Amino acid sequence: MNPVTVIGPGTVVASFGRNPNVVTNGSVAIEGDRIIDVGAFEELGATYPRADLLDAHGGLILPGLVNLHHHFYSALARGLDPGTPMHDFGEILEGLWWRLDRALDAETVRLSAALSLADCIRWGCTTVFDHHASPSCLSGSLELIADVVREAGLSAILCYEVSDRNGHDEAMAGLEENLQFALDHRENPRLRGLLGLHASFTVSDATLEQAARQRPADLGIHIHLAEDLLDAKLSQERYGRTPLNRLDHFGLLDGRALLAHGVHLDPYDVSRVAENGATLIHNPESNNNNAVGRLDLEAALSLGCTVGLGTDGMSSHMLRSQRAAFLGVRAGTGDPTTGFDTVPGLLAANTRRAAQAFGEPLLGLLEAGAPADIIVIDGPPPTPVDDTNAFGHLLYGASERVVRHTVARGRILLKDFRHTTLDVEEVADQARAATPALWERFRSLDT
């Protein structure tokens, strides 16, 4: 096998955001885990005459997508009847998610991760930030997930969601799980840790103090913040401070903090998020599903906030999440001219955070020297693509197309629509076999 592979011909969109650097009839050459060249297909063919070809069939060639907020553990909730009324966000947590996570055992943690990672590959995500909970299988759960991540071939930033909702001892065990995993993977080029916290209203002052005291200075937090009004209400009642004030008080609000949702932050709080360099993570499909409200994306960006994008366990489909964000802006503003000046920055923010996490400044760009994280969207674009309209093609075209190839750090994980690392049919068979017992354990747990 030749050490160089050329991916092409297709339309290269070399980055997300404002300067996509489109190359029509283009290609990308990779060697090992790096991109070594980007340019016209004919030129690269002449430069690397003995290279292997990964035929892009004229599709869009994009950087691998990054998901900034996922929950692998939610994969086996599909079709589950909680059997209890759930009228609001608090009841959804207590009736569904906090029972499901307690019912998970090692095997269902593994299967949930495999199912989610297979979907990440299927939809072109090459780096994923996961937020995990499995109280009955806590110690070692992140390493268990990491094993599946390695098998799948993706890059991941993992954390365990520390919470006092099942008692302080469990919160401390969650903290230890985060710290150990982060320590063990400090230099890992494909796996890193974060300090996961569930949400302000379920994390006590004592736990936040311990977390702040024990975390290394470069270990950022990953927390749900102001997803629903419940977070502010209970944080104030229980701890006498708003969710953001609590993070600030304990010194956890910094440039590495990932703050999922932020739906109910007021403009002053959003400004403080911006001043501290933290990142808000917009999860539009999940917010719609839980009917918790909508992040005012335009206001957050106008206040200088960095905003990224996640799926919050709803799916692993980042281009669809981007489309939901765009439609949400239009629905929220009632203005059909909005969205094109704000939404394109979300996926770019995601790649910058992934680049920071791995110390890989070129991650998320198709250029020489960057990690070879590359996807090919199937089908040639039916209209011209250039730097001015590439986002329109992602929004209205690519989000509705399937992914033909997914390449992560030079390894082909999806080739002509077929997984090469995970046997998705076997995983689904195993999941269907394991789910009845999981759901039985779920039903036996009180809300």
Ligand SMILES: [Zn+2]
């Ligand atoms: Zn979440």
